[in-house]
Amino acid sequence: MFSRVLKPVATVAVQNGAKNFSTSSELKMKVMVAGASGGIGQPLSLLLKQNPLISQLALYDIAPVTPGVAVDLSHMDTPAKVLGYKGPEELACAVADSHVIVVPAGVPRKPGMTRDDLFNVNASIVRDLAECVAKNAPKAIMCIITNPVNSMVPIASEVLKKNGVYDPNRVLGVTTLDVVRACSFIGTINGVDPRCVTIPVIGGHSGVTIIPVLSQANPAPKLTDQSKIEALTKRIQEAGTEVVKAKAGGGSATLSMAWAGARIANAVLRGLKGEENVVECAYVKSDLTEAKYFANPLCFGKNGVAKNLGYGKLNAYEQQLLKAAIPELKKNIETGEKFVSK
Numbered sequence: 001m002f003s004r005v006l007k008p009v010a011t012v013a014v015q016n017g018a019k020n021f022s023t024s025s026e027l028k029m030k031v032m033v034a035g036a037s038g039g040i041g042q043p044l045s046l047l048l049k050q051n052p053l054i055s056q057l058a059l060y061d062i063a064p065v066t067p068g069v070a071v072d073l074s075h076m077d078t079p080a081k082v083l084g085y086k087g088p089e090e091l092a093c094a095v096a097d098s099h100v101i102v103v104p105a106g107v108p109r110k111p112g113m114t115r116d117d118l119f120n121v122n123a124s125i126v127r128d129l130a131e132c133v134a135k136n137a138p139k140a141i142m143c144i145i146t147n148p149v150n151s152m153v154p155i156a157s158e159v160l161k162k163n164g165v166y167d168p169n170r171v172l173g174v175t176t177l178d179v180v181r182a183c184s185f186i187g188t189i190n191g192v193d194p195r196c197v198t199i200p201v202i203g204g205h206s207g208v209t210i211i212p213v214l215s216q217a218n219p220a221p222k223l224t225d226q227s228k229i230e231a232l233t234k235r236i237q238e239a240g241t242e243v244v245k246a247k248a249g250g251g252s253a254t255l256s257m258a259w260a261g262a263r264i265a266n267a268v269l270r271g272l273k274g275e276e277n278v279v280e281c282a283y284v285k286s287d288l289t290e291a292k293y294f295a296n297p298l299c300f301g302k303n304g305v306a307k308n309l310g311y312g313k314l315n316a317y318e319q320q321l322l323k324a325a326i327p328e329l330k331k332n333i334e335t336g337e338k339f340v341s342k
């Protein structure tokens with residue numbers, strides 16, 4: 001079950017420049033989760049506690065239960081040491097010396113809302129977290145789950161820039177759930193194990209900006225005509241809303257997101273550790289299109305994103321999807337950038 005998420009630990013030592021990194025033969029990695037007591041944060045932390053690449057797991061949230069969540073997880077018989085941090089006065093300690101910071105802090109959607117409707121509340125949460133990261137762990141790799149992802153990544157990037165510590169290879173928007181869903185749906189259609197399916201999902205993380213490149217899926221979905229391809233594309237684009245509706249006011253995807261969050265964190269950690277050819281899609285600073293940020297397959301290395309692998313050849317339908325996504329992405333990016341500059 002964990003073969004993709006928990007790959008064997010590489011034993012090479014790496015030195016990637018962040019302060020207080022271990023210089024012993026085994027790099028000790030600290031992962032911090034911001035929003036650790038929430039619907040995503042708790043199961044994500046449960047999965048991360050099982051990751052042998054992590055020596056320290058710092059759980060941060062404004063919720064009073066957070067130290068208790070940390071005590072609870074600390075009783076699991078896996079090596080990662082778990083510490084809980086609660087409230088803004090403890091944030092700097094939680095962040096300090098982190099190699100990877102995963103951010104599911106912020107409010108989720110209710111039925112009838114778009115991800116953009118979350119902007120007003122979540123923008124300041126991500127801004128303040130990024131400010132603290134800039135001051136206390138400028139070399140950390142931020143993996144931002146908080147919605148709207150398309151705008152939150154520009155916000156974190158602009159804050160890091162203002163502090164003079166921005167490295168575009170160290171700020172990611174988490175789009176892994178779109179890939180996970182596409183693999184799951186294709187697995188069902190083809191009657192195969194979804195873990196054997198690969199597919200790039202490019203663009204961003206909301207509605208029309210989510211572009212599953214079905215022509216590059218392996219195995220190809222067994223769909224006979226174009227209308228079925230279009231219906232599958234729509235389902236992947238709207239899968240978040242499918243969950244929001246099904247939860248009927250109880251929030252959005254949490255468990256599948258935790259799974260996806262653990263998967264991208266593991267890819268980043270494997271790259272930091274020196275493993276080669278670790279590839280996942282994520283939303284990053286990009287010059288591939290007119291949008292300043294764009295999601296597509298990336299290769300991870302000792303300093304975060306090591307190589308942008310582009311998005312390959314798109315068929316005519318996918319090119320049409322890309323054309324529809326770009327104006328929306330540009331608008332979302334501008335909204336994020338304006339929020340920081342005002």
Ligand SMILES: NC(=O)C1=CN([C@@H]2O[C@H](COP(=O)(O)OP(=O)(O)OC[C@H]3O[C@@H](n4cnc5c(N)ncnc54)[C@H](O)[C@@H]3O)[C@@H](O)[C@H]2O)C=CC1
Nearest residue numbers: 035037038039040061062105106107108145146147177257
């Ligand atoms: N990127 C993606 O694919 C997905 C993103 N999301 C997004 O993830 C976010 C979290 O969703 P859930 O976990 O379901 O929400 P939730 O409400 O269950 O949990 C959010 C947690 O964040 C905490 N929090 C609020 N302000 C904070 C702050 N300033 N610092 C630290 N923690 C803070 C809350 O106390 C709460 O524990 C939402 O914005 C949601 O839209 C959800 C699913 C998929």
Ligand SMILES: O=C([O-])CC(=O)C(=O)O
Nearest residue numbers: 109147177240241252253
């Ligand atoms: O739909 C939402 O609000 C949460 C999310 O981003 C997803 O499930 O893809």
